[in-house]
Amino acid sequence: MRNVPVVCLTVVAEAVVESRLLRDLETAGVRGWTLTTGRGRGASQVDASDWEGANVRIDTLLSSAAADRVLAMLAELYFPRFAVVAWVSPAQVVRGDKFT
Amino acid sequence: MRNVPVVCLTVVAEAVVESRLLRDLETAGVRGWTLTTGRGRGASQVDASDWEGANVRIDTLLSSAAADRVLAMLAELYFPRFAVVAWVSPAQVVRGDKFT
Amino acid sequence: MRNVPVVCLTVVAEAVVESRLLRDLETAGVRGWTLTTGRGRGASQVDASDWEGANVRIDTLLSSAAADRVLAMLAELYFPRFAVVAWVSPAQVVRGDKFT
Numbered sequence: 001m002r003n004v005p006v007v008c009l010t011v012v013a014e015a016v017v018e019s020r021l022l023r024d025l026e027t028a029g030v031r032g033w034t035l036t037t038g039r040g041r042g043a044s045q046v047d048a049s050d051w052e053g054a055n056v057r058i059d060t061l062l063s064s065a066a067a068d069r070v071l072a073m074l075a076e077l078y079f080p081r082f083a084v085v086a087w088v089s090p091a092q093v094v095r096g097d098k099f100t
Numbered sequence: 101m102r103n104v105p106v107v108c109l110t111v112v113a114e115a116v117v118e119s120r121l122l123r124d125l126e127t128a129g130v131r132g133w134t135l136t137t138g139r140g141r142g143a144s145q146v147d148a149s150d151w152e153g154a155n156v157r158i159d160t161l162l163s164s165a166a167a168d169r170v171l172a173m174l175a176e177l178y179f180p181r182f183a184v185v186a187w188v189s190p191a192q193v194v195r196g197d198k199f200t
Numbered sequence: 201m202r203n204v205p206v207v208c209l210t211v212v213a214e215a216v217v218e219s220r221l222l223r224d225l226e227t228a229g230v231r232g233w234t235l236t237t238g239r240g241r242g243a244s245q246v247d248a249s250d251w252e253g254a255n256v257r258i259d260t261l262l263s264s265a266a267a268d269r270v271l272a273m274l275a276e277l278y279f280p281r282f283a284v285v286a287w288v289s290p291a292q293v294v295r296g297d298k299f300t
Contacts, residue, residue, distance in 0.1 A: 008289060010191075012134045012159075031250075032242030032285070034212045034257055042132030057134055057159075059212075059257075061287060071194050079194070085132070087161060087191040089108060091210075091287040094271050094279070110291075112234045112259075142232030150231075157234055157259075171294050179294075185232070187261060187291040189208060 007067045008059055008091040011074065012040060013084040015054040021078070025058065028073045033060040042085060051083040061093060107167045108159055108191040111174065112140060113184040115154040121178070125158065128173045133160040142185060151183040161193060207267045208259055208291040211274065212240060213284040215254040221278070225258065228273045233260040242285060251283040261293060 013021055015037065025033065041052040062070065067088050078084040109130075113121055115137065125133065141152040162170065167188050178184040213221055215237065225233065241252040262270065267288050278284040 003288075006287070008287065032240070034238055034240040034242075034255060036136050036236050036238035036257065038134055038136035040132070040134040055134060057136065061285070075194055085161070085193070087106070087108065087193045088103075089189055089191045089289055091289045093285070093287045094275055136236050138234055138236035140232070140234040142234075155234060157236065175294055185261070185293070187206070187208065187293045188203075189289055189291045 003092045003094060006061045006091050006093055007064050007088045009062055009067045009070060009086065009088050011058045011084065011086045012055055013058075013078070014051065014082060015056050017078070017082050017084070018056050021056075021058070024073060024077060025060070025070060028070045029066050030060045030062070030070060033058050042083060061091060103192045103194060106161045106191050106193055107164050107188045109162055109167045109170060109186065109188050111158045111184065111186045112142075112155055113158075113178070114151065114182060115156050117178070117182050117184070118156050121156075121158070124173060124177060125160070125170060128170045129166050130160045130162070130170060133158050142183060161191060203292045203294060206261045206291050206293055207264050207288045209262055209267045209270060209286065209288050211258045211284065211286045212255055213258075213278070214251065214282060215256050217278070217282050217284070218256050221256075221258070224273060224277060225260070225270060228270045229266050230260050230262070230270060233258050242283060261291060
C-alpha cells in the first residue's frame with residue numbers, strides 16, 4: 001500500500017445551491033465527490049441573521065493546490081451570496097494517483 | 101484568502117437525544133452546526149452491550165478552547181448516560197472570523 | 201478529560217456493497233461505525249469510466265495500526281472490484297479506551 005497525503009475539502013451549503021455548486025466544483029477541478037443531505041444552522045455573511053435549514057455536505061479529496069483553487073472560486077462566487085462554509089482537513093489515501 | 105486553523109468537532113449520538121443535544125451544544129457555545137442522520141454501531145458506556153441503531157452526526161467548527169468546553173459538557177452530561185462518541189480533528193477555514 | 205490520538209477511517213462505497221462491506225469491516229476489527237447515505241461521483245478503478253450513483257459513507261475511529269489492517273483488507277478485496285475510496289485523517293477522542 002502507498003499512503004499519500006491529500007486534503008479533504010468539505011463544503012456545507014444551503015440546499016438550494018446544490019446543482020449550481022456541483023457544476024462549479026467540477027469546473028474548478030473536482031473530479032470526485034460525496035454528497036450527503038442534512039440540516040444545519042450557521043451564521044450567514046449575507047445578512048446579520050443566522051441561517052437555519054436544509055443543507056448539503058460535499059466532501060472531496062484534492063491536492064493542496066487544487067483545494068486552494070476551489071476555495072478561491074468559493075470565496076469569489078459563493079461566500080458573498082450564499083450560506084456556504086468550507087474547510088479543509090488533512091487526510092491520507094491509499095491510492096493517491098486518482099487525486100490531482 | 102486567509103486560512104485560519106480551527107478544530108472540527110464531530111458528535112455521533114443515538115437519535116433520541118437529538119433535540120436535547122442541539123440545545124445543550126448551543127448553550128455550550130456552538131453557533132453553527134451541520135446534522136446528518138444515519139445509523140451506527142458502537143460500544144456503549146451505559147452498559148456492557150453494544151449499541152446499534154439510528155443516530156445523528158453533528159459537525160461544528162470551533163476554536164480549540166471552545167471545543168474543550170463543549171467536550172467537557174459532553175463528558176459530564178452525555179457520556180455516562182447515552183450512546184455518544186465525540187472527536188476533534190484539525191481543520192482550516194477560509195473565513196476564520198465566524199468561529200469563536 | 202483525556203485526549204487520545206486516533207485515526208478516523210472514512211470509507212465511501214457504492215451502495216450495493218453496504219452489507220458485505222460492514223461485515224468485512226467488522227471481521228477486520230472495526231467495532232463501532234457510523235453510516236450515512238448519499239450520492240457521489242468518482243473515478244473508478246474497475247473501468248476507465250467515471251462512476252456516479254448512490255453511495256454509503258462509513259466513518260470509524262481506530263488506532264493507526266488497526267486502520268492499516270482495515271486498509272489492507274480494502275486494498276485486497278474492494279479496490280480492484282468496486283467503486284470504493286478510503287482515507288484516514290487524524291482525530292482525538294476524549295475516551296480513548298474504546299478504540300483499539
